[in-house]
Amino acid sequence: MSLITIKNKVAKTIALAQREYGVYKTQLFGLAILSLLSGLLEGIGINAIIPIFSFINAGKSSPTDTISQVIENFFNFFHLLYTLKTLLIFIVILFLIKAAIAFITGYINASIITRYQTTTRSKLFALVLKTDWSFLSRQKAGYLEQVLTTDVMNSSSLLANVNNTIVLVANLLIYLLLAVNISSFIAILTLVLGAVVFLFFKPLFHRNRVLSEQIEKMYKQMTHFVNQNMYGMKTVKATAVENVVKEEGDAQFEKIRYLNLRMDTVRNISNSLIQPIGLIFIVAIFSFFYKLTSFNFASFAVIVYAINKVFSYTQVVQAQLHSITSLLPYVINIDRYRSEAKNQKEKDVGEQDFSFQTQLEFKNVSFAYIENVQTLSNISFTLKKGEMVGVIGPSGAGKTTVVDLLLRLLEPKSGSILLDGTTIIDIRLADWRTHIGYVSQDMFLINDTIENNIKFYNPYLTQEDMFFAAKQANIYDFIERQPKKFATIIGDRGILISGGEKQRIILARTLARKPEIIVLDEATSALDNESEALIQQSIENLKGNTTVIIIAHRLSTIMAVDKLIALESGKITEHGVPQELLKDKNSYFFRVFNLH
Incomplete structure (x- = not known):
């Protein structure tokens, strides 16, 4: 040497x-x-x-x-x-x-x-x-x-x-x-x-x-x-x-x-x-x-x-x-x-507060995980405030990428996402995420009480907010039947309760924060029919009051949406009211609907 x-x-x-x-x-x-x-x-x-x-x-x-x-x-x-x-x-x-x-x-x-x-x-x-x-x-x-x-x-x-x-x-x-x-x-x-x-x-x-x-x-x-x-x-x-x-x-x-x-x-x-x-x-x-x-x-x-x-x-x-x-x-x-x-620090250059009055817009948005391999290619769509929008498409179409862009976990490679005409990058990151609710198919729960899972590190959440959210998510009656009620320990990742109960607790956690936009990413894909029906009822109750984006495979989850967007190979191939899309026998939605 x-x-x-x-x-x-x-x-x-x-x-x-x-x-x-x-x-x-x-x-x-x-x-x-x-x-x-x-x-x-x-x-x-x-x-x-x-x-x-x-x-x-x-x-x-x-x-x-x-x-x-x-x-x-x-x-x-x-x-x-x-x-x-x-x-x-x-x-x-x-x-x-x-x-x-x-x-x-x-x-x-x-x-x-x-x-x-x-x-x-x-x-x-x-x-x-x-x-x-x-x-x-x-x-x-x-x-x-x-x-x-x-x-x-x-x-x-x-x-x-x-x-x-x-x-x-x-x-x-x-x-x-x-x-x-x-x-x-x-x-x-x-x-x-x-x-x-x-x-x-x-x-x-x-x-x-x-x-x-x-x-x-x-x-x-x-x-x-x-x-x-x-x-x-x-x-x-x-x-x-x-x-x-x-x-x-x-x-x-x-x-x-x-x-x-x-x-x-x-x-x-x-x-x-x-x-x-x-x-x-x-x-x-x-x-x-x-x-x-x-x-x-x-x-x-x-x-x-x-x-x-x-x-x-x-x-x-x-x-x-x-x-x-x-x-x-x-x-x-x-x-x-x-x-x-x-x-690799998360970028947060925003200085404006979150304010949602009229619409959320994806404008010519493209994204690629690997250079020159587009996951999303120049997609554009608009969500009106209070609207319920469904996003469908085969695996790998880019649905989860849309969710991650909405949550600002990822940033578009080109194009922009606008809230009432303001690019969301100009909105403070913490404020943006505070107003976005997220329910995924990956049911993440902590090894603690039901109460602490619904509150989820939010010290400002009141008992009244928690009870109201539990009722909205159709989980309140289940909790009240437990010997320790909201103090019931649910185990690591909720192992002591069923999948449907886990998902409804997660939905209650999301609703307790009173978000203005809720993203449901395959939230009912792993549930039985009864649990799905309870979740579906909770979602339908939000219609008109909260802007909801539903990523789903199950058609029952998206039949009641105001607008349906179909993604294939990172591109929007069709969009419109579900009932109207079903009239087009060449549409992706028609093909999927008839498979079921």
């Missing part, structure tokens, strides 16, 4: 760290200062063993090392008796202060981590909620959950490891200084050996990161696989493919196990070798010290302890660096996802 490549990688990593953790640099700096202070107090306390041994052996302090002399000068400066007893009290006080600093350091560390997790999840979630629908619809199932849970957790673990590394390096430096204080020669040898060990293990860091990137990708695939099959578990069971799904799952689980095992093996290589290297070095030091005529057991004990701590901290720092390199891909993934979400 060239020097330029290494520099670029380091620069990118620093820039990434600045983006992800830069807001915490003040706390991290404070953490470093406190860690140095804590290590210094511990080092002084350990070094005080030398004068203690002198007091025990000679009845007075006589060491010549710098730190011992500083301790003695400290006592003299404050006119304190320098005795074995006062020295022991001094050491106890040092370690009590160190314990207090350690508590503060731990609190700051925990505060940084928890704040990072909360802030990152909150900002990412807010970004996702404001991203363009076309971006969201391309995301794999479980990917966002992976980012908000696993990736953020691992990214915060990396931050915790950085914090721990700061503390460890601070302590390592203090013990190196302690070794220098007693023997600069041995301290330099320790530094040289440490550098050699680091360079020896450097390739393992790279290998660790490569394996971690592979694991991160596999976790993403596994999350998608599990979520996808959990959502479709009914189909999995109904088609008796549980064993096949299990085999595919086992293959992914085994791949993750294998990669994790390899990564742990790489970590263990360095962890298992550092301690023997340190022990060999300490034995060599003993041999060196013991042969000296000025051999001092107290000094020897302290320097052995200091070097042992240096190697111990080096081992832990090594482990922390392995952990940091293994967690880095998760931080990169968060940064990438954040960048993508920012670039």
Whole structure:
């Protein structure tokens, strides 16, 4: 790897760290200062063993090392008796202060981590909620959950490891200084050996990161696989493919196990070798010290302890660096996802309020999901206020695209959608959607009470509004028959109630908001005749009071509309009153009607 490549990688990593953790640099700096202070107090306390041994052996302090002399000068400066007893009290006080600093350091560390997790999840979630629908619809199932849970957790673990590394390096430096204080020669040898060990293990860091990137990708695939099959578990069971799904799952689980095992093996290589290297070095030091005529057991004990701590901290720092390199891909993934979400932010340039007086118009509207492949081609139609309009057509004709354009989930590639002559882009997005009601065939309900499903995060909705909407949707009597009435829990996605009951609750949710335009996208396609009749009755009651757009396959749903529009291959092939269209034997509606 060239020097330029290494520099670029380091620069990118620093820039990434600045983006992800830069807001915490003040706390991290404070953490470093406190860690140095804590290590210094511990080092002084350990070094005080030398004068203690002198007091025990000679009845007075006589060491010549710098730190011992500083301790003695400290006592003299404050006119304190320098005795074995006062020295022991001094050491106890040092370690009590160190314990207090350690508590503060731990609190700051925990505060940084928890704040990072909360802030990152909150900002990412807010970004996702404001991203363009076309971006969201391309995301794999479980990917966002992976980012908000696993990736953020691992990214915060990396931050915790950085914090721990700061503390460890601070302590390592203090013990190196302690070794220098007693023997600069041995301290330099320790530094040289440490550098050699680091360079020896450097390739393992790279290998660790490569394996971690592979694991991160596999976790993403596994999350998608599990979520996808959990959502479709009914189909999995109904088609008796549980064993096949299990085999595919086992293959992914085994791949993750294998990669994790390899990564742990790489970590263990360095962890298992550092301690023997340190022990060999300490034995060599003993041999060196013991042969000296000025051999001092107290000094020897302290320097052995200091070097042992240096190697111990080096081992832990090594482990922390392995952990940091293994967690880095998760931080990169968060940064990438954040960048993508920012670039796909939903456009909202509107400044006008929603005001619907006369008509909604599609004017020469075209749309394409894929360039040069038109989903809608130059379509135009008008909806009068209070009118009920049906849209029919074969699958792939562009019906759902019309709905998404109305909901402003998509924007026309050409042409415009006008409300009373004003392009809807000029209307504030939130205000537009507040006045548009949407009922789809995908019956989305939350695992909560019927009341909270009807109110659906709207704190301003009154009980009276909720009751009235439930009656309009023909679901009120069903709710009142339940033991807990509106407080009844309906399960995840409404699994505890029938399809018809789900759809009527969703219709009540829509009606409770009192929208001026309601879009029904295949709202009765999966219902039985009785449920469809109840929904149909609710829809017919809206006629003349609310503008209703019905996307439907079932003819019974659209026979009562004021106007019918037929879409084929992204173009309007016919439109008019249903009864008039039936008179034309060549019309699409006539053909479909006679099929039924």
